[in-house]
Amino acid sequence: MGNTIKPNTLAKNPESPKRHDHYSDRTLRSILSSVRSIALVGASTQWRRPSYYAMKYLQRKGYKVYPINPLRAGQEVLGEVIHPRICEVPSSIDMVDIFRNSEAALDISKEVIANKDDKGTQVLWMQLGVRNDTAAKLAEEAGLTVIMNRCPKIEFARLSGELGWYGINSKIITSKRLRGPHHD
Amino acid sequence: MINRPKILNKGIEKHDEHPDESHGIETLSVHAGARVDPATGSRSTPIYQTTSFVFDDSEHAAELFNLQTFGYIYSRISNPTVSVLEERIAALEGGRGAVAAATGHAAQFLTAATLLEQGDAFISSSNLYGGSITQFGTSFPKLGWTCHFVDGTDPHSFEAAMNKNVKFIFCESLANPGSVICDLEPLSDIAHRHGVPLIVDNTLATPYLCRPIDWGADLVIHSATKFIGGHGNTMGGVTVESGRFDWFQNDKFPGLTKPDDAYHGITFAETFGDFGFTMKMRSVALRDFGPTMAATAAWNLLQGVETLPLRMERHCSNALAVAEYLNAHPKIGWVSYAGLRTSPYFELGKKYLRKGAGAVFTFGLTGGYEAGKNLVNSVELFSHLANVGDTRSLIIHPASTTHRQLTEEQKIAAGAGPDVIRVSIGIETLDDIIADLKQALTNT
Numbered sequence: 001m002g003n004t005i006k007p008n009t010l011a012k013n014p015e016s017p018k019r020h021d022h023y024s025d026r027t028l029r030s031i032l033s034s035v036r037s038i039a040l041v042g043a044s045t046q047w048r049r050p051s052y053y054a055m056k057y058l059q060r061k062g063y064k065v066y067p068i069n070p071l072r073a074g075q076e077v078l079g080e081v082i083h084p085r086i087c088e089v090p091s092s093i094d095m096v097d098i099f100r101n102s103e104a105a106l107d108i109s110k111e112v113i114a115n116k117d118d119k120g121t122q123v124l125w126m127q128l129g130v131r132n133d134t135a136a137k138l139a140e141e142a143g144l145t146v147i148m149n150r151c152p153k154i155e156f157a158r159l160s161g162e163l164g165w166y167g168i169n170s171k172i173i174t175s176k177r178l179r180g181p182h183h184d
Numbered sequence: 185m186i187n188r189p190k191i192l193n194k195g196i197e198k199h200d201e202h203p204d205e206s207h208g209i210e211t212l213s214v215h216a217g218a219r220v221d222p223a224t225g226s227r228s229t230p231i232y233q234t235t236s237f238v239f240d241d242s243e244h245a246a247e248l249f250n251l252q253t254f255g256y257i258y259s260r261i262s263n264p265t266v267s268v269l270e271e272r273i274a275a276l277e278g279g280r281g282a283v284a285a286a287t288g289h290a291a292q293f294l295t296a297a298t299l300l301e302q303g304d305a306f307i308s309s310s311n312l313y314g315g316s317i318t319q320f321g322t323s324f325p326k327l328g329w330t331c332h333f334v335d336g337t338d339p340h341s342f343e344a345a346m347n348k349n350v351k352f353i354f355c356e357s358l359a360n361p362g363s364v365i366c367d368l369e370p371l372s373d374i375a376h377r378h379g380v381p382l383i384v385d386n387t388l389a390t391p392y393l394c395r396p397i398d399w400g401a402d403l404v405i406h407s408a409t410k411f412i413g414g415h416g417n418t419m420g421g422v423t424v425e426s427g428r429f430d431w432f433q434n435d436k437f438p439g440l441t442k443p444d445d446a447y448h449g450i451t452f453a454e455t456f457g458d459f460g461f462t463m464k465m466r467s468v469a470l471r472d473f474g475p476t477m478a479a480t481a482a483w484n485l486l487q488g489v490e491t492l493p494l495r496m497e498r499h500c501s502n503a504l505a506v507a508e509y510l511n512a513h514p515k516i517g518w519v520s521y522a523g524l525r526t527s528p529y530f531e532l533g534k535k536y537l538r539k540g541a542g543a544v545f546t547f548g549l550t551g552g553y554e555a556g557k558n559l560v561n562s563v564e565l566f567s568h569l570a571n572v573g574d575t576r577s578l579i580i581h582p583a584s585t586t587h588r589q590l591t592e593e594q595k596i597a598a599g600a601g602p603d604v605i606r607v608s609i610g611i612e613t614l615d616d617i618i619a620d621l622k623q624a625l626t627n628t
Contacts, residue, residue: 048449
């Protein structure tokens with residue numbers, strides 16, 4: 001799909017509910033340590049694309065990632081066959097990660113909601129730079145937990161201390177041994 | 185029927201509606217970035233005295249070199265001791281990320297190298313550390329980078345110097361040597377109106393007194409050699425990225441917004457979002473030019489920064505008392521310290537430096553150049569040397585030392601004219617500091 005997601009350029013809607021401006025570390029850690037299967041909508045076969053980076057990283061951390069992209073359906077990326085739509089993934093999907101632009105996120109969210117009972121989906125996650133409050137409202141009404149404008153790779157790396165290895169401010173202060181949000 | 189295991193048995197909590205309580209600056213100074221050592225449980229940050237780090241396998245190595253996963257490769261690029269310091273300074277400045285370098289000058293160079301192409305320009309306040317004036321005015325032009333120096337006390341002069349080649353505005357929050365305070369808010373407005381970042385050297389103010397990002401700065405640079413380390417024993421520099429600047433708003437920063445040949449076609453500001461600058465400065469500028477901070481240096485600076493708030497409190501109270509003493513002394517012609525009500529920067533100080541006006545300032549003797557020279561030679565407790573931000577009280581004659589390479593005009597513009605004496609007031613007993621100046625002035 002080759003969308004360019006440009007962080008910092010989110011359309012600022014003054015009506016946007018503030019509660020999606022921030023997520024606690026507890027919430028993010030709870031999601032990332034519970035979820036095992038992720039459908040990545042907007043997967044790319046090009047290894048320089050951010051979605052490829054995120055998929056590879058999440059696989060390395062033990063997640064089963066199902067790439068979704070109607071234009072690349074049937075092709076392979078990182079050992080997984082690309083599916084055209086969420087409903088065609090032949091197994092459960094704990095979380096859907098939307099790697100498309102904010103506008104496209106609405107239709108994808110509706111698709112996630114329509115398939116949520118069949119796929120057992122509990123989390124709708126929109127990538128860094130992607131925010132659609134209408135989609136979030138619909139998804140929450142359908143019982144999904146929604147995260148917007150965050151990257152699961154970056155959040156995983158932040159919570160496990162890896163981001164600090166590159167001088168990035170994790171905002172984590174603790175005198176306990178830091179553990180990543182790995183599965184139990 | 186799809187097998188659907190119950191996996192979210194812990195449940196997902198409701199989102200917090202309010203941000204986590206952030207920690208105070210004293211807590212951040214001690215803790216930010218430091219982790220209990222995962223291998224040993226060591227509480228103090230270990231000195232990772234190693235050049236290189238073992239890869240799990242070839243695939244892991246490739247992922248690291250592709251920046252697809254996080255990890256250490258080679259200490260020129262990153263090192264676990266250095267990264268604790270980087271994260272700590274980023275946290276203290278309220279920034280998104282930071283890159284350390286061997287010196288403040290190196291950090292400044294790497295920052296410029298990350299933003300500038302040949303033929304680019306930037307605008308800088310002329311109220312700068314003399315070494316920065318020389319770096320910008322003499323060495324940068326050899327790389328095809330032009331610096332337009334303007335009056336740092338007049339925001340209009342920055343606006344007037346703006347042109348299409350300008351890629352950033354640069355100033356010192358609290359300028360060396362004469363305690364000149366830059367009005368950061370209007371400078372940030374001008375920079376942002378022209379689609380370029382504001383870079384602030386916050387060395388003399390430190391994040392304890394001023395956090396430039398709170399006033400609209402996009403990048404903050406430190407000579408960590410000064411108050412951050414604070415003990416006059418270690419060189420270091422750091423650049424902090426706010427994470428707020430939108431590099432995609434125009435075509436001025438192709439190094440961040442276009443696929444980068446120096447890193448197999450990564451678009452840094454896209455792949456790494458709000459820490460794209462930090463990743464680019466590290467993965468390209470630091471990698472290719474190589475002025476890396478050593479692990480032992482980072483450890484020394486970490487020791488120092490833990491007491492930054494305590495030291496700055498004492499530095500500021502001692503400096504104010506010394507400035508008041510000198511201001512009332514018959515042999516002193518003038519004192520330039522923003523903490524004095526007589527300073528033209530007193531009001532700006534109340535706005536930007538609420539906890540004190542720092543410890544570095546200048547004064548002139550009524551006896552001029554000769555009297556100043558005699559004073560420097562007569563002090564006993566003060567050290568005559570070319571540094572600031574030490575626990576010890578320091579004194580120097582800038583015109584003949586730190587600002588020596590400048591023309592007479594530049595010296596005066598930078599607040600380092602022939603009669604100027606610069607002091608950096610230490611944390612010794614106040615009475616002892618004043619007694620030393622008193623005896624030296626008696627002999628002058």
